[in-house]
Amino acid sequence: ACSGDSTDEPEENPDNETEEENNEEGSEDEEASEGDGEDQVLVFARGGDSESLDFASTTDGESSRVTKQIYESLLEFDKESFDLKPGLAHDWEVSDDGQEYTFYLEEGVKFHDGTDFNAEAVKTNFERWADPEHEYAFTDSDYVYSMYGTMFGGFKGDDGHVIEDIEVVDDYTIKFHLSRPLGYFLQNMGMSYFAITSPAALEEYGPEINENPVGTGPFKFVSWERDQSIVLEKNDEYWKEGLPKLDRVIFEVIPENSSRLMALRSGDIDIMDGLNPDDAAGVESDADIDLYTRAANNFGYLGMNVEKEPLDDKLVRQAINYAVDREAVAEALYAGYAIPGANPLPPGYLGFNDEIEGYDYDPEKAKDLLAEAGYEDGVEIELWTMPVARPYMPDPETVADIIRNNLEQVGITAEIVREEWAPYLEKTAAGEQELFMLGWSGTNGDPDYFLGSLLHSSGIGGSNYTRFNNEEVDELLDQAKVAVDQDERADLYKQAQEIIHEEAPMVVLVHSEPVLAASSRVQNYVPHPSTSESLAEVELSE
């Protein structure tokens, strides 16, 4: 990815300082100066508010979008992919057995509250997440660090917990001792969920840390009006020279996609997340607005419970794969801003098998396969539809309707079943469903997060909703999980995908490529597949 080097404009310090003062005083003067357009204030509009600004205790994407600006993690992802690059750690080492990771930290970095960033701070943070008894764990206030548990195999004391010990080697060196190798440990370190909070702030704010974030990032927290806006301002002491470019970032909540676009058109906001794919064409033709796409990092699927008749028959599963018109779904729901799915892994991921071609849309073949399986007279089947929109499936009702329509063409009569979201998840996890709709979004950019969670037999009863149970695949995934060499891992995953393709436990519908729109004044904005990107380098042109 190119890191668009922007010409460093000379900083107008006097200007910024007066601006600061004005902010504290009140809003009247502030607008006046904003009105002049001299100020670098960026308004980023999105559909929902952040739940919490304590990133680790939430899995909410809208939270990390903001915390990404305030906090930093030891490693960072590359601008447009999940490739790792230095973050707060400028260097790192892995022992040969893959059980010891050493990070060398940046020196001279300060938290927004003025305290120093150092190895001790890193240790405090990780221990806070791992140990429910920790003084900053705030378990009493319902803090749960579920992402930590998922990514590191549980919490302190659990069998699967992988971080055995954290060793502060010196002020700026820290060493993690693992109980067993973990192929995606480094990948985890790049996740915004594992960024570093000021221990002093944890002490000061206690459980209210979620409303008073203090990190090392390019922007400092100013204020938060729930369900309306979060205001951040430039961190003048930011350790990366010349950054950030913006003086202020406002995260505005506008729940309706269409309202957001209206606001963008009227110049009220600068960037909007969650553009309706159907509106993309209009945006593209608008000279004042630029269209952005975020690389696919998820997929929606039509799952098949392989334990239920007739879906226990591979032929039927394949037939269904042939029967569903993915292109149509991609077109109808995403206006083409989606990639018809082939593998249960987003394209571009480590080990993505691009030799596998997805099932074509071929109703005739589907009928043949059904006949072969003994269902020439048609089948009746339940199609479970999820009740809520998810990033990978913005309108599940409509997709279900399209699928129902498709299946009807080949003689499968699908009866749509609706459940509330919580029971839906509970019941599908328990295997009550036949055909069902779900999806998966990536977090750390590692294939294991997809394949290991969705298709390993150990996930049955949990995230393996298809109840797919294939020893070969299990074997391959187990190996890949602990391997440290990334090429070796890639190879193992490719093999697994072949088997999965043949066994067809799911119809991988589409990988959506979310579209965004921004005013053409916005420069250097690069959407990241993880949904959160730093705005440090973004600036507004005149």
Place this chain on the structure above:
Amino acid sequence: MTTEKKEQEKVDIHPNKEGYEPDEITAISPWKDAFRRLRKNRLSMTGFFIIVFFIIVGIFAPLLTSHGIDDQELVNRLQPPSSEHWFGTDDLGRDILTRIAYGARISLLVGFIAVTGALIFGTLLGIIAGYFGKWVDMVISRIFDILLAFPSILLAIAIVAILGPSLQNALVAIAIINIPIFGRLVRSKVLSLREEEFVMAAKAQGLKNGRIIFHHILPNSLAPIIVQATLGFGTAILEAAALGFLGLGAKQPTPEWGYMLSNARDFIQLAPWTLVFPGISIMLVVLGFNLIGDGLRDALDPKMKN
């Protein structure tokens, strides 16, 4: 001839002859009378025709269009109105006119079922509370009070949340929130009728309670109930549409108007026609019921007589 007439008139000197008034031999029942007045009310008749129109459209929907409600033509998504698709197409390329026509069935049915349900239970509870009084009245009235203490839409949303979002459950919710409305109306009517002289007279004849309730009190409470039911039709349809709009009512591919609007909402910039027609349909049907309801209120109001 003159003597004939005179004789005729002379005979009329009799206590039961109403002077020169033409003797109306035909008995005009109060219902017929009200209906006659209603028929003269032009606005009500307009409302009536609107409803009849939608009923016909609903019943004959399959004959009216060559499209099916779920005929997806993804290539023809979001087409503006044309001779092929009079009202345009939606995001799955379905003909909006067709969906609206089928949707008429749903809306009218929703109104009918929800109102009937609320009417039956509400009337029953209201009569029980009003006629038997004492603690029965206390309990029932308190329940009504409590239910009415919640803004109705909020209560409906909560009920649908319990039951799960679907058209049936939306119906149930709407019926429930309307029960206390009918209940209270009937109760107060029963209470006031209980004091009326003709009920007193019925009691003085030695009639039994049951007969007094069903022959005297109920028929005389009917007028406001009918008016409320008609207007309730309209509100029920609006409430169902609101629930549908919030995603708590009908679901794909049901062409419920509120749900159609909620789906179309994303296309407000791209294809406004997907929003315009379902909205107008809701408004017209509700307007129809309100017009009839208003007319009925006037026609059935004893004050308007003579």
Place this chain on the structure above:
Amino acid sequence: MPTPILEVNGLKKYFDVRGGVFGRKVGEVKAVDDVSFTVNEGEILGIVGESGCGKSTTGKSILRLIDPTDGEIKFEDQNIADLSAEEMRKLRKDMQIIFQDPYASLNPRHTVEKIISEPLLVHSELNHEERKERIKELLEVVGLRAEHASRYPHQFSGGQRQRIGIARALANNPKLIICDEPVSALDVSVQSQILNLMEKLRNDFNLTYIFIAHDLSVVKHISDRVGVMYLGGMVELTNKDELYDNPMHPYTQALLSAVPVADPDNRPDRVILEGDVPSPSSPPSGCPFHTRCPMAMDICKEIKPEFREVRDQHFVACHLYD
């Protein structure tokens, strides 16, 4: 010696007045306060009094349309107050009532036929045909025509409606009819029709009436004996000629003199009472009339006069005759 068909002894009806923070009883309206009288078979007992003095309450209590607070009501030697609701219901065959308001007392949604057939349905064994026949008969008795049976009350004038009410009351050949101001709402010319009709019916069917009215001349015209009520109590009761020629209670005297008289040559001296009728929820102590009485004495303020027979068959409640 005439036989009494109805005896009322010490009848009281207090309505509770509720209020205050908990809606508790804070007082009572003494609508009827200790009224006693008898009605003989075949006679017409008139009751007069001003608005709110408790005439209707008395009438309704006798039929137990409202439950009396206290007192004894003996109808043909049966104490009505002791009867169960079901027994009372059956007894209503023999006791009927005609109401004041010819508009409110008929169910507007029933035809005349239905209105009159209802008492027949409950109390008689008649079959459909016989009932029809009886209705026709009744309509003719009250001066309506058979074809009126299929009409609704709103198609009749006030006088005709009152006739329907009378027909309904007559349906089961009752022994006693309580007429609660049956002619007050009618025009003079119609009023005389109804009065004549009622007199005729009384003679034809040997009925007994309690005739309530506030118009003294009407009561005088129709009654055999007349009782005068004031503020919940009976103040004077005697036969009509005695009452009109020789009123004893100062209230009766004032009442009689207040009636406007059409004949310019025959005007009595007028006694104009001062002030208003006190409220029955806080009646004056002693004699209820003492606040307005031109002849009030000290005793009147303290002791309530007894209602007693001062002369033969002439009952008065006044200290003047102690």
Place this chain on the structure above:
Amino acid sequence: MLAYTIRRLLMLIPVLIGMTIITFSIVHLIPGNPAQVILGESATETQVQDLEESMGLNEPYIVQFGIYVSDLLQGDLGTSLKTKASINKEILPKLAATFELTFFAMLFAIIIGVNAGIISAWRHNSWFDFFAMLFALVGVSMPVFWLALMEQWIFAQELGWLPAHGRQDSRSQIDPITHFYVLDSILHMDMKQLFISLKHLVLPSIALGTIPMAIIARMTRSSMLEVMSSDYIRTIRAKGSGQFLVIYKHALKNATIPVLTIIGLQTGVLLGGAILTETIFSWPGIGRYIYDAISYRDYPVIQSGILVVALIFVMINLIVDLLYAFIDPRIKY
């Protein structure tokens, strides 16, 4: 008057108890485990259990109810599961937002509705009357959300006259004092912000206020007509007074009582109807707060939110009742 107020307040007690029970049961009857919803599709069973435990969802209902009530009595509405913030703190700005919107919607409804009603009654059977009442009928029949969408389309999108989302411009955020932005702007002496706040109120207020406006207009008209044909108005006219005095002094005051009831009731309805309007106009009010909470299974928020709204509704009706006593000397308690 005082006794009446006290009695009315006491009468509220059973209603309040009932409301508390209902909100609590509603919430616990809603199927689905909030822990599961919070954690989503990638949750493991143990994670769900842990979260459940930490949220206290394992306790028997009766215990949970007891805790809920004792908290309520201390004025504690609980803690949001989603944001882990105190609901007391979260709900205030939302209430302010909803109140502000409701207030302006009602203001719009009352000003237009009452005047249209008066003129219609005055010019009974005129063209104005006919069209005003037809318009009012259409108003009552209008789905609020559709009206809101149409407004958005026409005035915000096509004409670009008025903003269609939020309470203020993104770039000029006010420093909230009371969270009533109009009031805040005035307190800040900030005319520009005041203008912005008002501008944002226009479309949602109209959308929300249309139905009550129509209802008020109809009610005003019919009660004015009734009053104007009353005996005492005839008396006043017989004294030689002109139309203006009759209408604005006597008729209006007498017609106020039924209109007031309607206004009270409608204000409550508005609080509910705000859900739809707030959703469409991205208005961060209580309606949307509750709606979001329902989809999130944020039990404490649903519970407390519904309870608070119902409480306000009840209070408004109480105030209306007390106002009657103020206007009408016949009501004495």
Place this chain on the structure above:
Amino acid sequence: MDEVVLELKDLHTHFFTDSGEIPAVDGVSLKLHKGEVVGIVGESGSGKSVTSLSIMHLIPKPPGKLVSGEILFKSEDISSASEKKMRKVRGNEIAMIFQEPMTSLDPLFTIGNQIIEGIRLHEKVSKKEAKARAIKMLELVGIPRADEVVDEFPHQLSGGMRQRVMIAMAMALNPEVLIADEPTTALDVTIQAQILDLMRSLNKEKETSILLITHDLGVVSEMCDRVVVMYSGQVVEEGTVREIIKDPQHPYTKGLIRSLPNLHKKEQSLYSIPGTVMRPKKDFVGCRFASRCEFAFDRCFQESPELYSLDNDRQSRCFLHDEGKGVEEFADTNIRS
């Protein structure tokens, strides 16, 4: 006594309803002299109220309309006077009191307020002055505690008191004419006696001409100098009280008087007029009373009778006068006392 303050000439007020045109007042003429009390009697629906409201221009319109005729107030025709002009007349020169004292006062304003309002509409006086006058008026009509009652609300007073307040309000500006539309019908006899007494004394003291509308012949007879009898929207007979009561000329008046139960007469069987009052009808030909009249003959059903002027300024609307046999036939039916 000779000056005519109010005169109606062939007044027609019709109601235009859905079920047709109703000529509620169909050619009424009458005269009211200074200081005189004229009564209008007639049964319900005969057009008494509509006549009085027509004079004040208070007919609800639509549906009512003064179709034709003259209303001469002090020789000036006010039948088509402007609303502005009428506002000056109403209350100030012609005052009116109504039947229902319960509903005829605005429940939301104090007694004082309502009287003061009337005074200040016509005279430029200060509030304080007006209030003092209001209290004086209340005292005049015999209200005890007048200075307290001014600040009370109508619901705090009894019916009789309210009617006194109404009278006080009407008399506050010393009107030339007082129209009283059944002022005592809703009251008890003892209270009625008080009110009638009050009106009589006001009439004497202030020389106010009174148009007294009632259906009670007794009241008319005690109060009035002259009487107009109305039937079905028309005047059927006119004369002095004594003449009308003692020597009625129209069969209707005759029947009416005979059907009254008499308090001071021993045993008597009541006469009754058959049938019911006919409601006024448009384009009706024939005598409106004919169907109930025992003397009716052919002509009565074919032509509409005129008002015949008889001796002593009396008038009667009956063909019998034409036939010259009216008086004799009725001779024996005169009221006996």
